[in-house]
Amino acid sequence: MLKAVILIGGPQKGTRFRPLxxxxxxxxxPVAGVxxxxxxxxxxxxxxxxxxxxLIGFYQPNDALSRYLxxxxxxxxxxxxxxQEFAPLGTGGGLYHFRDQILSGGPSAFFLMNADVCSEFPLLEMLxxxxxxxxxxxxxxxAxxxxxxxxxxxxCIVESQKTHEVLHFVEKPATFVSDIINCGIYLFTPEIFTHIGMVFQRNQEEKQLPLPTPREDQLWSRQRAEVIHLEQDVFTSLAGQQQLYVYKTQGFWSQIKSAGSAIYASRLYLxxxxxxxxxxxxxxxxxxCTVNGNVFIHPTALIDPTAVVSVLLGPNVSIGKxxxxxAGVRVRESIILHGASLQDxxxxxxxxxxxxxxxxKWARVEGTPSDPNPNDPFAKINSETLFRDGGLTPSITILGCNVNIPSEVIIRNSIVLPHKDLSRSFKNQIIL
Structure with a gap:
């Protein structure tokens, strides 16, 4: 019997995904329509x-999440x-906090996945x-x-070429260690909780205050002890102990950290x-309607059936509910969300x-992402980022909820926060 755990984070995380x-x-x-x-x-x-x-995270239970589940x-x-976690506990802390529920029923193994990764998910191959x-x-x-x-x-992972054992693991090293990288998808046996428990005990000993403290401080001390990161706290000590192994995938993989990377992930899934x-x-x-490449259109979307000038969609387009x-609309490499209207x-x-x-009508909304080089063998892990070269100029255009772009206006490389009625063109700006 198997289980799966998906870490979904919470509202304090994913700030790079705003305003979406x-x-x-x-x-x-929605990525590629779902x-x-x-x-x-x-x-x-x-x-x-x-x-x-x-699912483990620190979102407050809400209607959207309940309906989806x-x-x-x-x-x-x-x-x-x-x-629901009572506070952000890290990739290992939430796992350890809910270990009794994960182990209920006696699973022989369980998968752990981060929600913000895009992958072929070769779970059967890992098993x-x-x-x-x-x-x-x-x-x-x-990996x-x-x-x-x-x-x-x-x-970064250093492996044994013969046995595929992880000999060395370093999280975000300052200098080059290995070209094998962690994908944030794992298969664990129940024994992993023994190793996480050792970290928890060590944290308790290190962070225990020497004098009696009010109850609030004791709770805070316990919370700090429960914050455990698998990568830094567990994998580094398991490496080289014949307990941690690596399976390398040849399939696609990417992270979905920013809104721009959602467009790239949508392309991969499509x-x-x-x-x-x-x-x-x-x-x-x-x-x-002319479709070029891979395009998802929700069945409830309406494309002008009387269009004299053909609508051209694609490649890599997702049209929501x-x-x-x-008529005459052109959409490429984009995600159009629920209820939006694209006029002639x-x-x-x-x-x-x-x-x-x-x-x-006749308006233009455009971004200029740095697409992965198709000749780059590592292009499968590239993801378009929200800001170019770490600067403040957005590389794609994002319109928040209920934004109105008037006719014949151009919005290029900009982020527009929700509920804005624009009156003129913008370029390379964050419109608050």
Whole structure:
């Protein structure tokens, strides 16, 4: 019997995803037409013996999350539930805090995934790798390769070429250590809790105050002891102990840290749909819609059936529920969210158009992301970032909820906060 745990974070995290996370919890943001979290749940539901999927985070329970969990249970015929942390406890702290519920029923192993990763999720391959190695180790880390510069932003792994044991693990090293990087997807046996428990005990001893303190300070001390990071606190000590192994994937992988990286993740998932969900992709239709490449259109979206000038969509476009698209509209490399309206002859390129926003006739909304080099063997882990080169100029355009762009206006490389009625063109600005 297997379980899966997905770490979804909370409102204090994911600040780089604003203004989109103002309207919906980041894990529920639609990527390639479905909530980000659904890609994880779909992959878990395909694993034989999977009995339960547990979400751990510090979001307050809300209607959107409750509705999604209920619908996911019905769709995938598997128990999906949410456990709320009392405070952010790190990647290992929440796991340890809810260890009794994770181990309930006696699972032989469980997967752990971060919600903000985009992947093919080779869970069956990881399970097979674990069993082929005799089930004697307590953790398998999914990894991929990066170039020297990219690797500095991730956990770096030095492995045994013969056994694939992790010999050395360093989280975000200052200098180059290895081109093998941690993907944030793991397979654990219950023995992992022994190692996390040792860290918890050490934290308690180190952070215990020498004199009696008020109850509030005791609670704070305990909370600090429960903050455990798998990468720094556990993996570094497990490396070289024949307990931690690495499985390298050749499939795609990326992080979804910023809104811009959601566009890149959408592209990857839309391409995967060719094999996994061809029914989610549309093709050119009679009546004025030409589709180029991979495009998702929600069944409730309305494309002008009387268009004299054809609507051109794609490649890599996701159209949400209730979107209205007029004649002659051009959309490329973009996400159009629920209820948006794209009026006649407007153009949306490399952008995210927020819920219930309106793009006027002949208006242009455009970003200029740095696309991965198709000849770069490491392009599969590149993700477009919100700001170019770490500066304050946005690299893509993001419109928040209920933004109105008037006719013949150009918005380029800008972020527009929700509920704005613009009256003129903007370039390279954050519009508050």
């Amino acid at each position: 996370s103002f309207e919906v919890p980041k894990p529920l943001f 909530p980000m979290l659904q890609h994880h749940i779909e992959a878990c539901a395909k694993v034989p013996g999977m009995k339960e999927i547990i 209920s619908s996911a249970q019905q769709e995938f015929k598997i128990l999906v539930r949410y456990l 097979r790798f674990h069993r082929d190695h005799g089930d004697v180790h307590c953790a398998v880390v999914l 991929t390769t990066a170039n020297r510069k990219q690797s500095l932003n991730y956990g 391409n995967q749909y060719l094999q996994t969900h061809p029914e989610r992709l549309v093709s050119s239709q009679e009546g004025g 209730g979107v209205c698209i007029g 002859h407007c153009c949306v390129l490399n952008s995210i158009v927020g819920w219930d926003s309106t793009i006027g």
